Amino acid sequence: MRIAVLGAGHVGPVVARLAVGAGHQVSIAGSGDPARIEMIIEFLAPGAVPVSAADAVAGADLVVLAIPWHRFGSLEPGMFADKVVVDAMNHWPPADAPLGTSEQVAARLAGAHVVKALNHIAYQDMEPADGRPAGLAGDSPEAVGLVAEFLHGLGFDPVPVGPLTAGRLLEPGSPLFGVAAGRTDFEKLAKEQS
């Protein structure tokens, strides 16, 4: 797959590194000029290609949003139409927002197929993925299927938890957030919460 990772902070390079390792063609964008993150990517995610956000998204089968939530508003929404978009962001610090981040992402990125995933696993727990359960929530079965395939390839055990509104189950404050549990316990926790 062609993967676009938006964000070159704590999480983005880790996801990019895993994706390169899984054999994907990976582009990565920070904020602004791609040259600013060249050195970082050379060492932290060798094989991923630093490009602008627009270029990364344009050529991608799957886009991972790994930018701080407060920067989400600065993304140009038009370029995401028809794209499968993984929302790996969190309200930070945890906010009592009326909607989960993914519902807000889907509302703003009209035409995108948004799937909540990877936000509930700390970046230091992603490597190695070691078959760790990775929850995902989305309204489009095709998009959820594609993201599940992607997560599986990274070494996670994808666990669908429901439609996009169920993405809140994966957010800070939920017992699923950051939990180190096997699949059975993970599914049980998800069921108890929904």
Next chain:
Amino acid sequence: MTTTFGLDTFGDVTHDATGTPLSHAQTIRDLVEEGVLADQVGLDFFGIGEHHTPEMPLSAADVVLAAIAARTSRIHLGSAVTVLSSDDPVRVFQRFSTLNAVSDGRAEIILGRGSSVDSFPLFGYDLADYEDLFEEKTHLFAEILKGGPVTWQGKTRAPLHEQQIVPYTEPFPTWIGVGGSPQSVVRAASHGFSLMLAIIGGNPARFAPFSELYRHALAKFGREPLPVGVHSPGHVAPTDEQAREEFWPHYLELFGGPLGKSRGFATPTPESFAREVGPSGALFVGSPETVAAKIARTMTTLGASRFDLKYGIGGLTHGALMRNIELYGTQVVPRVRELLAA
């Protein structure tokens, strides 16, 4: 590069033997004794991390460092970290330069963006600005460290024009604490600051690319090699079992309690604790031999010349902390030196 070993603490409130929390004042007086003991057992550095909560009341750590300086003559004293994003770089410099004078050149400072965010609302900063605040304030701090009159303009404080910032003292080591932000690694290299990797969860080896990035960036910016340090939490007791038994309940309380929740930490389980305490985790909890072996391995993997053990999780007794300091200084560090030389 000279190998050095230190202790860091967040000044967590200690408890008495019955489990009753001691007062903030007593905790702070005990902390001075801990710093003095760290000097007596031959450690190179004692650092106090800025926090602003009832469980961690060390909001003005430099005052405590000055008290320790007055009773010691060898150990270096510093922050771990100073939350520069929500402070004034001019004032931070003034305090640490004064500490440098009081201690006869033993001040160090570790600057951080702040992973605990309590200082942002306290001092009227918006958390959404934390990256920009740190970027700009680090730049100003680097300008002040050059020693001359400072002319500076930015968005986060009043401009400075040919401003003398005193007291002048000898330059003191300045580090940037990095928890996982690659931009902070590059920033440290660009200013010629040393790199302190804060490794508090997961496999320390995953930080190896950060060390490589840092060394490469230093070379690219035309700077001499500088130390890479590691800060990790732990607890040393005579045996592995005792260290784990003492540490675990307080670790569970801290990370499973409101403080941990507010920062998004998962509640630890016996399994997750065992993984972190094990050979590829980030907790340096155990007997002197176990902890020494893990430190030596981590320093080698990361090319680090400095290791700071963050000791003293809230709820332990002052006595347990003193024993930890003594074991670390008299047994762990000499053993690490042996292992590194082998």
